[in-house]
Amino acid sequence: MKKIASFTIDHTILPQGMYLSRTDANTVTYDIRTRRPNVEEVMSNGAIHTLEHLFATFVRNSDVADKIVYFGPMGCRTGFYFITLDTLSKSGAIALTRSALKFCAEFTGEIPGVSAEECGNYRDHDLKGAKEEAAKMYEVLFDWTADKLAYPKK
Numbered sequence: 738m739k740k741i742a743s744f745t746i747d748h749t750i751l752p753q754g755m756y757l758s759r760t761d762a763n764t765v766t767y768d769i770r771t772r773r774p775n776v777e778e779v780m781s782n783g784a785i786h787t788l789e790h791l792f793a794t795f796v797r798n799s800d801v802a803d804k805i806v807y808f809g810p811m812g813c814r815t816g817f818y819f820i821t822l823d824t825l826s827k828s829g830a831i832a833l834t835r836s837a838l839k840f841c842a843e844f845t846g847e848i849p850g851v852s853a854e855e856c857g858n859y860r861d862h863d864l865k866g867a868k869e870e871a872a873k874m875y876e877v878l879f880d881w882t883a884d885k886l887a888y889p890k891k
Contacts (some may be wrong), residue, residue, distance in 0.1 A: 738873070740803060742758070742759050743758060743759075743768075746768075746888050747888075747889075747890075747891060748774040748775060749774075749780055750889050750891055751770060751773065751774055751888070751889065752770070752773055752851055752889065753770050753772065753773065753852045753874070753877045754770055754877060754878070754881065754885065755767055755768070755769050755770070755831060755834060755878055755881055755885075755886065756768040756770065756886055756887070756888050757827065757886040757887065758818070759801060759821065761823075762824060763822055763823050764806055764820055764821065765820065765821050765822075765823050765825070765827075765830070766818055766819070766820045766886075767818070767819040767820070767821070767886075768811075768816060768818065768819070768835070768888075769816050769817045769819055769832060769834060770815060770816040771816045771817070771870060771873070771874050771877075772816065773814040773815075774813065774815045777812035777815075779813065779815055780810075780815070780866075780870060781863060781866055782814075782861055783861050783862050783863030783866055783867075784835035784863045784866030784867045784869070784870050785810045785814060785817075785870075786810075786842055786858065786861055786862055786863075786867075786869075787862045787864050787866070788862055788867040788870055789808065789809055789810055789817070789870060790815075790840070790846055790848055790849050790850050790851065790856075790862070791837075791840065791841040791848065791849065791867060791871070792808050792817070792841055792848040792871075793808045793809075794850070795836070795837040795841070796808060796819075796833060796837050796838045799833060799836075799837075801821075801825055801829065801833060803812050803822075804821050804822040804825040805820075805822075806820040806821060806822065806825055807819070808820070809822040813850070818857075819834065826883075827842060827883040827886060828882070828883045831878065831881050831882070831883065831886075832859045834878060835875060835879070835881070838871045838872075838874050838875040838878065839871075839875055840871075841867060841868065841871035842868050842869075842871040842872035843868075843871055844864070844867075844868060848862055848864055
């Protein structure tokens with residue numbers, strides 16, 4: 738079988754950041770890398786799950802909600818995929834990501850979608866952990882620009 742695009746990225750040199758993973762038809766997939774793969778401890782499931790609920794709720798309620806396709810965790814637990822329509826500019830996607838992370842880092846109250854009726858694993862959440870993850874990643878992306886979206890090369 739042909740190797741998929743995400744397996745062609747050299748994970749041994751990949752730092753934290755936001756990268757343009759791929760463009761398909763009218764969608765753009767961003768790699769929001771919260772950890773250096775195989776170097777740093779991975780995120781906990783509870784923190785990932787809560788951050789997913791908060792981030793997805795924020796972007797799907799933003800003024801560009803109609804340009805949002807998906808936000809969810811990577812199986813390796815070192816980041817998230819954020820998929821938008823290509824009508825959202827790269828700088829717009831970065832700004833939205835920063836705003837979402839700030840929202841998540843400062844969130845208080847009940848986690849959205851956290852009942853048995855709304856969530857397939859509603860017991861596995863960690864708001865404190867999610868807020869810490871969001872705050873750290875917000876700092877990483879604080880001055881991120883579209884010219885930094887390319888994956889690093891050896």
